[in-house]
Amino acid sequence: MGAAFFPIFFFTALWGGVGIGLPIMTPKGPHQNLIRCILMLTAACCWLFWLCCYMAQMNPLIGPRLKRDAIQMIAKSWDNPLKDG
Template sequence: MGTAIPLIVFTVLWGGVGIGLPFVVPKGPNRGIIQVILMLTAATCWLFWLCCYLAQLNPLIGPKLSQHAILLMAREWGNEIKP
């Protein structure tokens, strides 16, 4: 449930921008263009946020540590590794 709350909140936020705001654009010669801009902005911002959020859930690249650093951390944390 911890990962669902931000997903729901930001989906509702960007959904409101992309679905709700185009209805309140004042009438004028550029109304259609402004509506499309709002929808595309909401879609791309939501997609960018989603990619960044999901990349943090399962990072592909971890830290590169030397063998000495790994052995030192294991000893300090109480899990000494015997070579």
Template sequence: MGASFVPITVFTVLWGIVGIVCPFFAPKGPNRGIIQVVLMLTAATCWLFWLCAYMAQMNPLIGPRLDNETLIWMSRTWGNKIA
């Protein structure tokens, strides 16, 4: 329902790499733990935030209410010529 395979995979994999794969390659040293936490939390928060925005729009309950001039402009510039 409304979900598209490509963007979900792309962004999940992207943040997955940052949050799960990258921490393994964090430089050794006293700050390794901090770098890992930073990477994991960054990935988690950014992914969650993206996911919420995506899911909130997946099955819209209302549509945008637009000015007719805007609608004409939309169809001219974003394609789908007026019938």
């Protein structure tokens, strides 16, 4: 299972628009540079957070933990008896 193209492209374009497009449209004023910096940092942090969450789903560190009874029931229904050992 790998990364799908569309979600990565879509969210990169979305946060790229926030980080590049919105700072261009900031109104003139004494805090224009601060607003631009805030928008760019917000876009970078949100995109990075989304990317980390998306990538963490590709190879989860913790899988489901089944009880021994559940494992035996699954093995029996799949005609694959468990080996003792």
